[in-house]
Amino acid sequence: MSVEAGYNQWAATYDEVTNPTRDLEKKACESLLHDKISGAVLELGGGTGKNTGWLAERSERLVSADISREMQAVARAKVTAANVEFLIGDVKEEWRFGTGFDVITCSLILEHVEDLGHIFRKAANALKPGGLFYICELHPFKQYAGSKARFEGGNGEQVLECYQHHVTDYTKAAVASGFAIEDISEWFDGGGRGEPPRLIAFLFRNKE
């Protein structure tokens, strides 16, 4: 099943089922970006709009893009603010999301993208000089242990196509596109440090 078809199925239950990864990412996003959102913002893989309303309240203009029409339909029903534009698009292709963004966010989508270099090259072009690129993904430690995006579909458990990314895959691809690494943080279940982190978050600064 393609990633697009998988999320089109998952859309009906994505917000309802227990999903600690989804919930922890919301905390990471709000904690890391609460004083950094302004101007024009591009949200990649906005999904069912978990972060969309929060980002829209803090930005002048928000473009929320996703490959899945069904995921985005849930977001469109939730977020009706006039400063939000929803677009359907694939981040692995040419970007038709616009340019001149102050901030780009990318929450829980890059495990489905093999070529991180493409994403950083497009993000560098879409951001203003000095703009901020936020990424939060399943921690590589979780991926090494076999975690992948999965859901209960009509025919049982569906596991989506995922790619392993090491920490240095992100940082090297970012630096190759001219980004500076501003922050790397790890996010743990229950706020504890006794177990491997669930998420890793990066803040990259576009070259001036």
Ligand SMILES: C[S@@+](CC[C@H](N)C(=O)[O-])C[C@H]1O[C@@H](n2cnc3c(N)ncnc32)[C@H](O)[C@@H]1O
């Ligand atoms: C795990 S969900 C995360 C949704 C939301 N960002 C959140 O944190 O709840 C991943 C989202 O990325 C989208 N996605 C996956 N691959 C994509 C691609 N190549 N281009 C655009 N969106 C993609 C999926 O359709 C889905 O909505």
